[in-house]
Amino acid sequence: MTNTTTSSASARPPSLSQRVVDGLSERIASGALKPGDRVPTEPVLMQEFGVSRSVVREAVSRLQASGLLRTQQGVGSFVLPPQVRLPSLQQVAGAELKLQQKLAMLELRLSLEPEAAALAAQRRTPEQLRAMEQALDDFDTQHTTGEGTAEADFRFHELIAQATGNEYFSHVLRTLGNATMPRQAAARRSSAGNSSKAARFGESSPELRPGKEITAQEHWAVLEAIRRGDAAGARAAMFMHLNNSRERMKTASR
Numbered sequence: 001m002t003n004t005t006t007s008s009a010s011a012r013p014p015s016l017s018q019r020v021v022d023g024l025s026e027r028i029a030s031g032a033l034k035p036g037d038r039v040p041t042e043p044v045l046m047q048e049f050g051v052s053r054s055v056v057r058e059a060v061s062r063l064q065a066s067g068l069l070r071t072q073q074g075v076g077s078f079v080l081p082p083q084v085r086l087p088s089l090q091q092v093a094g095a096e097l098k099l100q101q102k103l104a105m106l107e108l109r110l111s112l113e114p115e116a117a118a119l120a121a122q123r124r125t126p127e128q129l130r131a132m133e134q135a136l137d138d139f140d141t142q143h144t145t146g147e148g149t150a151e152a153d154f155r156f157h158e159l160i161a162q163a164t165g166n167e168y169f170s171h172v173l174r175t176l177g178n179a180t181m182p183r184q185a186a187a188r189r190s191s192a193g194n195s196s197k198a199a200r201f202g203e204s205s206p207e208l209r210p211g212k213e214i215t216a217q218e219h220w221a222v223l224e225a226i227r228r229g230d231a232a233g234a235r236a237a238m239f240m241h242l243n244n245s246r247e248r249m250k251t252a253s254r
Helices: 002-030 042-049 053-065 099-123 126-144 150-163 167-180 183-192 206-228 231-253
Strands: 069-072 076-079
Touching (some): 002 042, 053 069, 099 150, 099 231, 126 206, 150 167, 150 206
Antiparallel strands (some): 069 076
16 A cells, blocks of 8 residues: 555656646647747746646656757757658667667767766756756656656656757767657557567666666766766766666676
C-alpha cells in the first residue's frame, strides 16, 4: 500500500507536465502553431493549464528535447521545423539494435558529448542548471519506483547539448536519440504491456538496468562539474560516464 501511494505521488508532476506537452504538441501537429511561431508565454500557459511555472518549464524542456521547440533566452520559445533525420539512423529506428551498432553509437557520443559538457560548463544559465537537476531527480525517482528511465536520461543529455549554445550539438544528439528511442512509441508499448525490446537512448540493453545506481552517480558528477563552471572537469566526467557505459555494455553482452 505504501509503495503504491509513493509511486502515485511521484507520478503527479510528470502527469501535469505531460498535459502541457500534449496540448502544445497537438497545436504544432495541427498547424495551429507553425514553424517559427512563438509559443504562449509562461504566465499564459500557467493560467490555461492550471499548473505552476516549474511544470510549464519542465514541459517546454521536454518539447525541446523532442526537437519541437527551441528557446531563446529572454525572448521565448519557438516552434522548430520538422526534423530531417540521418538515413542511416532512421533505418534502425524502432528496430532492435545489434551490439556492434549500440557500441558504435556510444563511440559517436564519446566524440561529441564530452566537449558539449565542457562548453555547457562555461555557458549554462541558472535556468538550464535547474532543468538538468530536475531531469536527474526524475531519473532517480523513476529508477526507484521501477519505471523506465530513458526519457529522463535523454532529457539530461539533451539539456547539456542545448546549454552549449550551439544548435548543432542538439541536432546531432536529438537525431541519434530519435533513432534509438522513439519516445511516443515506447510509451504506447509500455502502457499496453508490450514486451518489445527495441533499443532506447539511455537504456540500451535490459541487462544494463541493474547498473542504474552507478549511472545516476556518473550523471550527478557531470552536473556538479557543470554547476562549478569546471569545463575540464565536466569534459572528464562525461567521458568517464560514456566510456563506463560502453564497458558495462560489453561486459553485459558476454
